[in-house]
Amino acid sequence: MEQNHPTGGERLIQCLEREGVEYIFGLSGGAAMPIFDALLDSKIKLILVRHEQGATHMADGYARSTGRPGVVLVTSGPGATNTVTGLFTALMDSAPIIVITGQTISPMLGKDAFQEADVTGITYPVVKHSYLVKDSNDIPRVMREAFQIATSGRPGPVLIDVPKDVGQGPCSAPFTDEVDLPGYVVASRGKAENIEEAARFLNQAKRPVLYVGHGAVISGASKAITTLAEKLRAPVVTTLLGKGAVDETHPLHLGMMGMHGTAYANKAVADCDLIMSIGGRWDDRITGRLSDFCTNAVKIHIDIDESEFGKIVQPDLAIHGDARLVIEDLIPQVEMADTADWLARCDRWRKKYPLKYRKQGGLRAQHVLDRLDAITAGEAIITTDVGQHQMWAAQFLRVRSNRHWLSSGGAGTMGFGWPSAIGAQFGNPDKKVWTVVGDGGFQMTSCELATAQIHKLPAKCLIINNNFLGMIRQWQEMFYDNRLSGSDLEGNPDFVKLAQAYGVKAWRIRRPADIDRILEQAHAYDAGPCVVVAEVVKEDNVFPMIPAGASVAEMLVEKPKKKLDKPEGST
Secondary structure (H helix, E strand, O other): OOOOOOEHHHHHHHHHHHOOOOEEEEEOOHHHHHHHHHHOOOOOEEEEOOOHHHHHHHHHHHHHHHOOOEEEEEOOOHHHHOOHHHHHHHHHOOOOEEEEEEEOOHHHOOOOOOOOOOHHHHHHHHOOEEEEOOOHHHHHHHHHHHHHHHHOOOOOOEEEEEEHHHHHOEOOOOOOOOOOOOOOOOOOOOOHHHHHHHHHHHHHOOOEEEEEOHHHHHHOOHHHHHHHHHHHOOOEEEOOOOOOOOOOOOOOEEEEOOOOOOHHHHHHHHHOOEEEEEOOOOOHHHHOOHHHOOOOOEEEEEEOOHHHOOOOOOOOEEEEOOHHHHHHHHHHHOOOOOOHHHHHHHHHHHHHOOOOOOOOOOOOHHHHHHHHHHHHOOOOEEEEOOOHHHHHHHHHOOOOOOOOEEOOOOOOOOOOHHHHHHHHHHHOOOOOEEEEEEHHHHHHHHHHHHHHHHOOOOOEEEEEEOOEOHHHHHHHHHHOOOOOOOOEOOOOOOHHHHHHHOOOEEEEEOOHHHHHHHHHHHHHOOOOOEEEEEEOOOOOOOOOEOOOOOOHHHOEOOOOOOOOOOOOOOO
C-alpha cells in the first residue's frame, strides 16, 4: 500500500541529513533494518564495521578530531550492549556521539522477545541522556534534542532506542528546529565579579601555573590560553587529554603533569603559589595524594560543568562558564607579571630532569616515538590505545594543534586506539593520522583493519609490541615482587602477517637503525591503511611515575633500587 508519509526510519535519516551528518558507523541487524533500508536513499555514507564497539570508537574519534558529533547505528540486544564500552568512553571524556539502536517491536517490550534488552536501563549510567521512542511522530523532536544535548555545554553521548515498528511505521510529524528542554541551561560567560577576583589572584601570584584540561580543547581556547600565558609569563601544564590545547613546543609549555607527566611539570605544580585549572577536573591521575596537593597554592577552577566544583579539590575560586569565553574576558584584566625567577627555576628543572631513555640494549618504544615525533613534526593527528605506549606517546609526541591528540583518558579503554584513528581519518581526509597501540589493546579491535582497507583509508597504525600487558607487568614488578599474573601475552600473532591477511601494507622494526627508514615509508604511504610493528624490549618501564595514592614529592624519575609498598590508590 502506498504511503503518503515517510516511515519513521526514513524521517530519522532525513533528520540526520539536516544535522549535517556525513557518516554513520554501524553494523546491521533485524530490529534496525527499517533504518538501514532508509540509508540506501541517503547521501549519508554507511561505514560498515566489524564490531559495534569499533563503531562507537570510530564515532568518538570522528567527534573529537572534528568537533562534530559522530553517529552510530546498531541493532537490538547484543548489538546495542556492545556499544556500552564506547558510550562509557565517550561519557568519561566528554565526546559528543549519537548512538541509535534498534529495538524489538513496541508490543513485545518487557516480554523477553528475541534480542530484546533494556538498553536505556543498561546504558543509563554511561550516557548524558537517552530516549526510548514509542511514537514515530516523536522522531523529529527527539533527534533535534539529542544533537542539542550531545554537543552543548559539556558534550557527551546520547542514546536513542527505536523499536522496529516505530522505525517502519508512518511519521507525519514535520521537522523541527525548536528545542524545549526545561532545566537544561548551558553556561557561557562567567560572572564578571568572579573573573575580576581571578585577575586579582593572578596579579598577586609570583609562581603561577596554568593547568589545562580537555575542556580547553573542546571549547577551542588555544589562542586565548596562549595569549594569557604569554601575558602572565606563566608556565603551562596539561592533562593527558589537554595535550594540544597549547602548542607543546611553546617555551612556556612544561608538558603533561601527573602520574606519568614530565618531572619538571610536576615540580612546577608542587612549588607553585597559584594553580588555575582551565577545563580540567582535578583527576586523581594528576593530583596524587590530595592532602599533599598544592597545599600552599591558590586554586582557581574554570569549568562549564559546575558539578565538578569541589568534587575532588575545593577551589578558592570557581568560575562557571565556557573556558574560551572566560579566558578571553580575563585577559584584559591581568597584568604582565614579573616571573623571571620562577621561569628560570622551571628551566633548571627541565634541564635537570629531562625525558630520557637508553638507546642501547635493544629497540625501545621511547626511541621509536621520539623519532615519530620528528617525522610527523607535530602536524599529524595522533590517537592512542591505553597502557605503557600511551604514556610514552604522551611524553614524546609533542602536539602542536587543537584536536590533534585523541586518547581514552577517564575510562582507560583498551581497543580505543585503532578505530578512533579510522574515525579521525574519515573526518580529516586531508591530514595524516597515526595511532599508537599496544599489542594487547590492538587485538581487541584489530578486526577493524578490514573497515580501513575496504575504504582505502590511509590511517597508520604503530604497534608497540612487547608481548606483555606492559603497564600491568610494570606494576607487578614494582609493587608485587614481580609475581606476573595475567600479564604475559604469549600466543600473540605475527602482526605483520595479520595485517597482510587483510590486504594491509605492513612493516616490522627490530633494530634502532631501521626506525627512521620504516617510519618515513609508512608516513608517506597513502594508498590505504598501513601497520608498523615495533618489536621493543619486553621489560621496560615508564618513568617518571607517581605511584597511585602517593604525593608529587614521591615521584620516581627512574627505577627504584628497593621494593616499594603496594599503592593505596587505584591502578
